[in-house]
Amino acid sequence: MSDDLRLRALAEVSPPDASEPEARVDLPEPIDDRSHSDVEALKDGAVMLLEAGNRVAAxxxxWSAVAIDPIDLGAHRRLAAMLANAGDVEGAANEYARYIDFVLPLGDVGRATNELQYGARMLGGHAALHEAAEKIxxxxxxxxxxIAASTPTLPAPHLLPKVPFRFCIHDDGGLHWMQLEGGTAELTPSAVRLVDRDDNVIETxxxxxxxxxQKGHARVPEGETPGVAWVVLSVSDDFVAALDTGKPMPYRFEAKVGDEWLVATVADTACRLGRRSPNVAVS
Incomplete structure (x- = not known):
């Protein structure tokens, strides 16, 4: 059996052995039963999807679980382990740093230190973990x-909003076009850009x-609000192939709101003009 700590974190369904330092973490009770049950349902669903081979959906x-409860230890560690196992060490390190950022303003330095130690054991030295160590x-x-009087107060962390989009794929001979419609009245995008895994901007x-x-092209699911803007991007054959097979997207989307670039979430409407619909829908 593999001794990879990342695989052990993914498989962890019960509290770790008492000899492990992370087992001594004493988490606070969730804010309410509904939030707790929602997080548990999301974690259970992620396990089932991962077992079925759908890593993207898992x-x-x-991500939804840690958005509901940013300090849920199980959701946080499973997310970090999945990112690391997928080769996204940067994302995994940032997830450990995010967790520590949320714990420190609560005054729980011990929990932050334990998590830094755990993250370093999994990932080794990383800039995000070094920065977290300085904060601790x-x-x-x-x-x-x-000393406290001369020490700057740690700012309370906040989750940046994400700009929602729905998309369709159109074929025009040898080219593929991705039409996105989305944004909200509070998050009105002025531009969208495609960024690869090395943070290179492919297209804006x-x-x-x-x-x-005004009725857009993308179908609006019942109960959701229509988008406030639309844009068309050219996408590669590899990108479309990843969509059709349920593999992780080779790029990420960012939307400009005001002077800030925010993460854009994209939901597939399964609309494929000029080609047959894919067998697998990616959300």
């Missing part, structure tokens, strides 16, 4: 009277506003 459920050191210094296009009541 990751989406774990600052929090420790703040515990000593006389300005959005075209949708007038109130």
């Amino acid at each position: 990751l989406a459920l774990l 050191a600052t929090a420790v210094r703040a515990l000593v009277p006389g 296009r300005k959005c075209i506003p949708l007038a109130p009541g």
Whole structure:
């Protein structure tokens, strides 16, 4: 059996052995029973999807779980382990740093330290973990009277909003076009860009506003609000092949709102003009 700590974290369904330092973490009770049950359902669903081979959907459920409860240890560690096992060490390290950022303002330096140690054991040295270590050191210094006054206060973390989009794929001979419609009244995008795994910007296009009541091309699911803007991007054969086979997208989407680039979430409408619909729908 493999001794890879990342695989052990994914398989963890009960509290670890008492000899492990992370087992001594004493998590607070969830805010309410509904949030707790939602998070547990998302974690269970992620396990089933992962066993079925749908890593993309499993990751989406774990992202939702940590959005509901940012300090749920099980959801956090499973998410970090899945990212690391998929080769996204940067994403895994950032997930450990995110968890520590949420724990430190609660005054729980011990839990933050345990998680830093656990993350370092899984990933080794990483810039995000070094930065987290500096934040923990600052929090420790703040515990000593006389030093705290000169120590900057840790800002309370906040989750950046994500800009929702729905998309269709159109074929035009040898080219593929991805039409996105989305945004909200509060998050009105002025542009969308395609970014690869090395943070290289592949393409940037300005959005075209949708007038109130104007019907877009993408089907709006019942109960959801129509988008406020649309844009068309060219995508590669590899990108379309990944969609059709349920593999992770080779790129990510970002939307510009005001002066800031935010993460854009994209939901597949399964609309494929000029080609047959794929067998697998990717969300």
